[in-house]
Amino acid sequence: MFYREAGQFKTDYRSDQQIFPITQDRVAVWAMAITAFTAVPYFATDYLIISILNPFLILAIAAIGLNILVGYCGQISLGTGAFMAIGAYAAYNFATHFPGLNLLVIFVLAGLTSALIGILFGIPSLRIKGFYLTVATLAAQFFFEWLFLRVKWFTNYSPSGSVVAPPLGIFGLPIATPHAKYFLVLGITVIVALIAANLTRGHIGRSWMAIRDMDIAAEIIGIRPMQAKLSAFAVSSFFVGIAGALWAFVFLGSWEPLAFDINRSFQLLFMIIIGGLGSILGSFVGAAFIMMLPIFLNQAPALFGIHLSTETVSHLEFMIFGVLIVFFLIAEPHGLARLWAIGKEKLRIWPFPH
């Protein structure tokens, strides 16, 4: 009823090429952004911000990064954890060796380091595809886990191998409270999402998608596979690296390579598969599903006044979570974002489906 684009005429290219061409979408997104920046920090408890929203936003950044590589360019990667680790350790080393550096500069440098290494590990993708490439990225995962565990220089010779983030602050303002951290993470998430949305809509994104859909055809119509693939690796690793630096600095505060092990790679891959490959919205939805649902399931019995033993609760958490993953994959193999798109389609023609 309300979700209808009748009467919304596009009279110039500008309005035709907006990210959200439908007015209702635009209003909804603006409303969400304003809520996120004003109402949420006002009403949310510290627990909600520290343990739910911050990690969700950070993982959403990583999921966007991975989605660019896997969802848009079709290069399956299992090395996301490693690239997060590179971002985290690069940020740590920039922060310790250049103490006066602005935090945002540190994050960008961490992203660039990760992007550089991403390009390096993207080179095999020019020759190999599919499962073989997955294995090559798996090598990155194991190599960097090993590197940060073994080579003491990266951890500044910390005796336990665990490193501690320096006190955070931008332009002399300390970032210590949950709210300050939330604004930092939210700001970066919005910027990343905007960049990603615009990249994927433009000619770069189109070249990625052409490579994904059929690389030989793409080559024939004049897309250079090397540039397309390596740029996907670079952009993807850049975002993932920033997410890693945020995860380490803002969420954990102190970490070891185990925080970025292969399970993290799988977690992110599941996020984009369940959320929706090749969709920015899907990255957010998937991150919410994979990150928040287990925590909710863990607390749900107590919330409804049911008292179960701790073991039963965590076994239930695993079981229900698993069942839901299977259910959503059967209901819509293209992910939750696709479900949303179908819903939108239905809304647009409601109540006359034909």
Next chain:
Amino acid sequence: MNRRKIALGTAALAAGLMALPAMAQNEQFIPVLSYRTGAYAPNGTPFANGMVDYYNMINERDGGINGVKLLVEECETGYATDRGVECYDRLKGKGPTGAAFFNPLSTGITFAVTDKAPIDKMPIITMGYGRSESADGSVFPWNFPLLGTYWSAADMAVQHVAAKSGGRAGLKDKKIFLVYHDSPYGKEPIALLENYAKLDGFQFTALPVAHPGTEQKSTWLQIRQQRPDWVLLWGWGIMNSTSIKEAAAVNYPRDKMIGVWWSGAEPDVIPAEAGAKGYNALTLQHGSGTFPVHNDIVKNVYDKNKGMGKKEEMGHVLYNRGMLNAALGVEAIRKAQSRYGNKPLTGEQVRWGLENLSVDATRIAAMGMDGMIQPVKISCADHEGARRARVHQWNGKAWDFVSGWYEADISRIGPMYKAAAAKYAADKKITPRDCSKES
């Protein structure tokens, strides 16, 4: 029809939310971070049982601490740092005054919450684990590595080797290997052992084992080839029993192995069956066995069908440790109540209780732990409180003590604590407290 169903469902849900138990005001909230699932569950479960049973016993027997009931809530971490941090944030504000303290029960979680503790004013008790340098209370006011750090443990393990080699001089040119869990937990003792290798002239090699520790063939192959005189084991969970099995497989003498106190409990040796016979481990003061306090737990908790575990597993090493961990926390609350009154306390108040905690022989007897632990005295400068251990050996059925009490050599460890704490203070821009001015 459908709409009605939805309306009914919503109403039921709202009613469920309303029915949440009303919060009693005279309760002290105590969080328990535990892991009853995952690779470390065999060790995490008895520890958590011991803790919860002790708190329940205090509630049932004494009606709480001086009339303040303990409100205990468990949170499953699965030994994962991010879930542990989530549990910490979820539970820190619960109850009328917030959590009394946290026992993170994982070195990784300890490292992560150490940064948060000063902001939340939350004491972190890491009994026998955690950051070694946090024994220096002037830099780490909120951390309490009670009863011993990994550096104390490594010091006492070397002392045991020295005692078996005819004194400190006998260490010269001995080959000592460390098989360790490749995480901050396992890496903690390395700095100290490298230092001691230089001081005492023994050869030291560290062999990492990747999480979760089921794959150790190549590690033990190296040990078979190089035949070290002693092997120190710094494992946790399934890694411990795997190490002992592999040692038996390459025929490395088990009585030349010394586990840290986290590698010396029943779940570590029982799976290795006969192969575990003769295996040694340090004890965090107590070993296995039952004491008067266990009778109180049986009478007040298990006889009322409120026990967490099995009655016959009560004297096990990790059960006892969980119980002792809970007991020291309760003593700290008691001490804090003596200053702030018999009411629920904040984390900050309990921190004062921890820092001024002194458990002497009469108090130990009153706690029903006579013969189980030695006196503990915490101060601003020393958050460890006691650094003594014995070595016990698995005889195939039970643990026997095979050494007297060792005490970690503070003249050697002290400077290392100071140096590491100073480095942490410099990194985090902390100004250490002046302990001579603390009351």
